[in-house]
Amino acid sequence: MTTCIKFKQDNIKYVDCNNCSMQPICLPLKAGKTEVSIMDSYLSKRNIVNISTPLFQAGEAADAMYAVCSGSFKLTETSPNNQEKVIGFRFPGELIGEDAIHTQNYNYNAIAVGTTSVCKVDLTELNECGKLMPELQLSLISLLSKQNSMLREEFSSVVAKHTADSLLAAFILNMLKRNALYQESDTKLHLPIGRDVIANHLGFRRETLSRIFSKFQNKGLLSIHAKDIELLDLEGLKNIAYN
The missing domain is CATH 1.10.10.10 (Winged helix-like DNA-binding domain superfamily/Winged helix DNA-binding domain)
Incomplete structure (x- = not known):
């Protein structure tokens, strides 16, 4: 299970917010003459995930996407004969579950390697905010584009290797x-x-x-x-x- 915490723990190293993939939607946005911090208001929650605990599992309805604050996750698929295949990793500053915005279900298991923490963004609330603030939709596009670029590099780093x-x-x-x-x-x-x-x-x-x-x-x-x-x-x- 994940446990919500409000403050950073002194003995854990967290990624700086400036180096986090979630930054495009964390930055304050202008709503008329008012500057609104979407994340400080109600979208983001920091959660602790204990070692070997799934953040989510393949096939579950997707209600949120996450950014890794500390620690790391392995992403796995389970074969029909119940064999686990590790298909990727996520490290501090990277997103997890963003692909489920389209599919509406998580496509893999995200399992904590050691004690980790994540920032959580509720997808329903994000969608509602986007309707009120078009700038947020543009920021979300920027966020997903950055993550897609990272995934392309991850894929190209191992594809077509002969030895x-x-x-x-x-x-x-x-x-x-x-x-x-x-x-x-x-x-x-x-x-x-x-x-x-x-x-x-x-x-x-x-x-x-x-x-x-x-x-x-x-x-x-x-x-x-x-x-x-x-x-x-x-x-x-x-x-x-x-x-």
């Missing part, structure tokens, strides 16, 4: 770019997701993933300490990913 090495290299570079603003580093990356989850997403065996990570370390491309990765040779990793 396991190039697939993992592209995955690491994509994770680095998506987390750069949040983690404030162009070369260091903290991945809260475990190797089993990464292997599932990339279609590897866990042993294959560990072998390639070791190969990259031996080549001096990166160093790994638990779930922290530091890139030592960015150009070398790019050559593996894209050549």
